[in-house]
Amino acid sequence: MSNQYFDFKRFRIEQDRCSMKVGTDGVLLGAWFPVEPGMSVLDVGTGTGLIALMATQRGAGSVTAVEIDPDAAAQAAWNAASSEWSDRINVVNADIAHFTVESRYDRIVCNPPYFRDSLRCPDAGRNTARHNDSLSYETLARCSANLLAPGGLLCLVLPYDNVDAFARCSAPEGLYMCSRTDVVTAPGKQPKRSLVTFGRQYGELKTELLAISGPDGKETAEYMELVKYFYLKY
Helix, strand or coil: CCCCCCCCCCEECCCCCCCCCCCCCHHHHHHHHCCCCCEEEEEECCCCCCHHHHHHHCCCCCEEEEEEEEHHHHHHHHHCCCCCCCHEEEEECCCCHHHHHHHHEEEEECCCCEECCCCCCCCCHHHHEEECCCCCCCHHHHHHHHEEEEEEEECCCEHHHHHHHHHHHHHHHHHHHEEEEEECCCCCCCEEEEEEEECCCCCEEEEEEEEEEECCCEEEEHHHHHHHCCCCCC
16 A cells, blocks of 8 residues: 655655555656756646655746646645745646646646556546546647746656657647656666656757666665655655
């Protein structure tokens, strides 16, 4: 059974009301995506509020965290309010497809539902969080194009095999892949996840590979450097 909370160095995530618990994908994205002090961030499908809290710890000036599930939104709001950055995070219970604001965001970050055309489980909330019929790639690309500031970036963690599919959806919206970091559990393994950014400028794609563990089975220096400000064990 999953723990009802997860402690990081500077905040706690309560997660008993959220279908999707704290996981490696969210931590990687929250630590990896490029953010500078004072930037405005939109966290789409915030879930527990993990990435929103990581963004504020890294210096984001303001974070709007949108979540369609009311229980998860309430818990994300609780987690944000209990943190030292409560004045910088606004949690909104809404469907991103119908979310409209006057402002635009420097960064849009999302750990989107990733299962496509696969079997559902009995938990409706978990289905919403995991299956992309609740947030299709087309919808995410269209909404991001509408909400992204000039010069802004859309930052995602995607299944390795789905990156090209998302790129095909984003290109008609004027969003093009800028950087890509493929994640492997160990050298020589097939990548399972990719960390990607999309922007409005079409140019040379920057690619990297991140291995979580080395040949000796120990976590790599690159991985530990990425997450050391968050996980308690580093």
